[in-house]
Structures are given as C-alpha cells and as structure tokens.
Amino acid sequence: MTRILLIALGGGLGSVLRYLMAGWTQSFVAGPFPVGTMAVNVSGCLIIGFANYLFSGPMPIQPEYRIGLTIGLLGGYTTFSTFGWETIALVNDGQGWRALGNVLLSVGLGLLGVWLGCRLAQRWAGV
Numbered sequence: 061m062t063r064i065l066l067i068a069l070g071g072g073l074g075s076v077l078r079y080l081m082a083g084w085t086q087s088f089v090a091g092p093f094p095v096g097t098m099a100v101n102v103s104g105c106l107i108i109g110f111a112n113y114l115f116s117g118p119m120p121i122q123p124e125y126r127i128g129l130t131i132g133l134l135g136g137y138t139t140f141s142t143f144g145w146e147t148i149a150l151v152n153d154g155q156g157w158r159a160l161g162n163v164l165l166s167v168g169l170g171l172l173g174v175w176l177g178c179r180l181a182q183r184w185a186g187v
Contacts, residue, residue: 063124070132078137104141108134112145 081103082096089095111129115121134141143166150159 063127066124066128067132067135070128070134071136074133074136074138077133081137100138101140104134104138105144107137108141108145109148 078100082100084096085099086094086096108130111126111134115126115129130142130145143162147159147162150156150162
C-alpha cells in the first residue's frame, strides 16, 4: 500500500512539474516547435539515469521510495525517461539490436498510434 501511495503522490507532483517546466521553457521560444516538451523529456531522462544509478547502486534507498521517485514522480513528469532508461539498460546488457528495435518500434508505433487516434476521432466526430 505504501508503494501505491508514493506512486500516486509522485505522479501528481510530476504532472504539475511537467506542466510548469514545459510552459516555462516554451515561453523562451517563439514559434510552434515543442521545446517545452523536449526539455521535459531530456531532463526526465537525465534525472532517471542519475537516480536509478545512484539509488540502486552506490547509495541504495528503500525500493518503495525509488519506485515512488521513478514510476511516480518521473512517470508523471515524463514516461520518456523510462523509455530512455530501459533502452540504455538493453545497450548495457549487450543487447544493442533490441535497444535499436525498442527505439524504432516505440517511436514508429507511437507516431502511428497518434495518427490513428486522430483519424478515429475524426470519424467518430463526423469530421
């Protein structure tokens, strides 16, 4: 139950932080390029790499707190950080081809999913 509570609290805080960080970063750029989202994704990757390495290695913390931080806080902030962590873990395990497959499939299928979702919504709305 403690893990679920920490994930829920972290997820809520992470979502608020994503909103604030993306908006703040985007305010520095003129035009539609989504630099705010990119800043969130890159900073989330930096934080998950740092936290997972540190807290599961040289400075271990209780698993429920690590899960609250990574799945909760960073999951609410950006799931892109988990994607980055898992891809690097595959590379570090000598599974470079699987890492490449993860990148290509996640990005390709993700974009396909967004496109398909838009088409389904258009059809549903009668547009």
